[in-house]
Amino acid sequence: MTPRIIRIIALECVIIIIAITMIGAAVTEHNRFKEEGSKIAAEEASSAVPVEGKTSAEKTTEKETTSAPEKKSNYEYSYAGFDPAVADTSSGVSGLLLNRDFVLPDNYKPVLKEIVSGSGVYLDERAAPYFQAMYDDAKEDGIVLNPLSGYRSVQRQKRSFENMIKTIMREEDLDREDATKAAAERMMLPGSSEHNAGLAVDVCSQAKSFENTKEFEWLSENAADYGFILRYPKSDEAQKQTGMDYEPWHYRFVGVNAAKEIKRKGVTLEEYLGAVQSVSEPSLTSS
Numbered sequence: 001m002t003p004r005i006i007r008i009i010a011l012e013c014v015i016i017i018i019a020i021t022m023i024g025a026a027v028t029e030h031n032r033f034k035e036e037g038s039k040i041a042a043e044e045a046s047s048a049v050p051v052e053g054k055t056s057a058e059k060t061t062e063k064e065t066t067s068a069p070e071k072k073s074n075y076e077y078s079y080a081g082f083d084p085a086v087a088d089t090s091s092g093v094s095g096l097l098l099n100r101d102f103v104l105p106d107n108y109k110p111v112l113k114e115i116v117s118g119s120g121v122y123l124d125e126r127a128a129p130y131f132q133a134m135y136d137d138a139k140e141d142g143i144v145l146n147p148l149s150g151y152r153s154v155q156r157q158k159r160s161f162e163n164m165i166k167t168i169m170r171e172e173d174l175d176r177e178d179a180t181k182a183a184a185e186r187m188m189l190p191g192s193s194e195h196n197a198g199l200a201v202d203v204c205s206q207a208k209s210f211e212n213t214k215e216f217e218w219l220s221e222n223a224a225d226y227g228f229i230l231r232y233p234k235s236d237e238a239q240k241q242t243g244m245d246y247e248p249w250h251y252r253f254v255g256v257n258a259a260k261e262i263k264r265k266g267v268t269l270e271e272y273l274g275a276v277q278s279v280s281e282p283s284l285t286s287s
């Protein structure tokens with residue numbers, strides 16, 4: 001064999017090895033996604049631990065955020081102009097503010113508890129007993145507060161967000177940056193949804209017409225007594241402060257004292273926590 005043929009054979013060997021390595025990596029990645037998909041439900045339910053009555057929620061501290069939040073370094077959607085800070089998760093259920101400017105730290109995972117046995121809907125264990133009590137009391141009034149959606153992991157939010165970006169890129173022929181901006185108009189950025197923290201629950205319906213029901217009327221009257229607030233109110237001023245369109249079905253747990261005060265003052269959580277100035281994005285999003 002001439003040196004030239006040996007060189008060609010050696011080159012072909014290298015190409016074959018690279019190809020085998022790439023196929024192997026792709027198969028591993030594929031399996032990982034497949035496993036992840038089937039594990040989601042189990043994974044999201046696995047951290048549920050029982051709590052007794054209202055005792056754990058009573059321990060909840062209710063204080064306001066004071067120190068300046070640190071910017072989240074290398075937020076993966078900063079290329080599209082999103083530059084949020086890390087939310088203060090140590091400030092208790094009433095102090096945790098999540099919106100376009102504040103996201104949960106990576107791998108944040110609340111301790112979960114199922115609300116309404118058999119519903120498959122989970123909330124942070126500090127909120128769950130309060131929802132259960134509200135559900136039971138409403139039922140005695142002939143009102144069924146069917147929980148549609150509670151905790152959703154950041155990972156799941158991210159998968160949905162990535163799918164949304166890809167769909168928009170394909171269907172609207174946009175580049176990734178513009179598609180990301182468009183996606184953020186239609187759903188919450190990963191880590192910025194209160195569902196990611198297990199502190200919000202969508203009740204009964206996800207349609208605006210929910211405001212015309214007796215269930216909505218009951219919640220407007222009583223939710224604060226159980227520590228829940230209507231997080232995205234209808235007024236223009238509230239929408240400006242929260243950066244969110246009106247959602248009559250989305251209730252956020254903040255604890256009884258904070259909820260009653262927020263209701264009495266008729267303010268948003270941003271205003272209550274003195275964070276109105278920090279909400280940067282005027283455009284409206286739906287979660």
Ligand SMILES: [Zn+2]
Nearest residue numbers: 201202250287
């Ligand atoms: Zn919601």
